[in-house]
Amino acid sequence: DAGVTQSPTHLIKTRGQQVTLRCSPKSGHDTVSWYQQALGQGPQFIFQYYEEEERQRGNFPDRFSGHQFPNYSSELNVNALLLGDSALYLCASSLTGDSPYNEQFFGPGTRLTVL
Amino acid sequence: AQSVTQLGSHVSVSEGALVLLRCNYSSSVPPYLFWYVQYPNQGLQLLLKYTTGATLVKGINGFEAEFKKSETSFHLTKPSAHMSDAAEYFCAVSDREDDKIIFGKGTRLHILP
Numbered sequence: 504d505a506g507v508t509q510s511p512t513h514l515i516k517t518r519g520q521q522v523t524l525r526c527s528p529k530s531g532h533d534t535v536s537w538y539q540q541a542l543g544q545g546p547q548f549i550f551q552y553y554e555e556e557e558r559q560r561g562n563f564p565d566r567f568s569g570h571q572f573p574n575y576s577s578e579l580n581v582n583a584l585l586l587g588d589s590a591l592y593l594c595a596s597s598l599t600g601d602s603p604y605n606e607q608f609f610g611p612g613t614r615l616t617v618l
Numbered sequence: 619a620q621s622v623t624q625l626g627s628h629v630s631v632s633e634g635a636l637v638l639l640r641c642n643y644s645s646s647v648p649p650y651l652f653w654y655v656q657y658p659n660q661g662l663q664l665l666l667k668y669t670t671g672a673t674l675v676k677g678i679n680g681f682e683a684e685f686k687k688s689e690t691s692f693h694l695t696k697p698s699a700h701m702s703d704a705a706e707y708f709c710a711v712s713d714r715e716d717d718k719i720i721f722g723k724g725t726r727l728h729i730l731p
Contacts, residue, residue, distance in 0.1 A: 507661075536717065545622075545708050545721030546662070559718055593661055597717060604650055604669045605717050609662040 505530070507596050507610035515616045516584050524579040524613045528596030535577040536607060537569060540591040552577050553599055589617045620645045620711050622722035630728040637696040639725050641709030644690065650712040651692045652719070653683055657705045665707075668692065679703070704729045
């Protein structure tokens with residue numbers, strides 16, 4: 504089991520550009536959540552996708568959008584990049600089921616640097 | 619709204635000494651509580667979690683935490699620190715109504731030889 508995988512590992516962009524980050528969930532998982540971790544801070548919830556739809560969203564502007572594919576993989580898109588978007592972007596996968604608690608497994612992250 | 623406060627952004631302990639990382643939470647409903655560890659340039663690894671049942675939770679690598687509802691605390695402990703424990707530790711809370719995880723700002727643990 505490969506666990507949660509993310510690509511690319513590192514990315515450098517300039518202000519105003521657009522970026523797409525990718526995530527493949529752990530085998531058997533159907534739900535993907537994205538988090539932003541700025542330097543020296545804890546991760547912040549961006550949004551969660553389930554059944555190819557955004558199920559929950561944190562306090563992030565519309566420049567942040569996502570997509571989930573039929574195979575449960577997901578993309579995070581950020582438009583009009585700002586310097587403040589520089590961060591480690593973490594993807595987490597889980598299985599939405601009957602249990603009240605659905606453990607999230609985190610990937611290694613994508614380090615985005617905006618110049 | 620849920621929130622997590624971790625006391626001390628940096629904690630230093632000697633190898634072999636007790637590790638105590640403090641966490642207080644705010645939640646309007648009984649929460650799920652977590653401790654995650656993050657090694658440099660890596661993602662998050664779950665150390666332990668409290669969801670229901672026994673309030674003393676044992677995790678990996680010899681860590682444990684106790685859920686104290688009256689004190690709204692979930693402090694992380696380990697009896698004897700090892701050099702390999704040096705990392706960033708995050709306390710987190712989740713509402714039982716959804717899967718969104720709210721993280722604290724983290725505590726960097728330094729182990730002194």
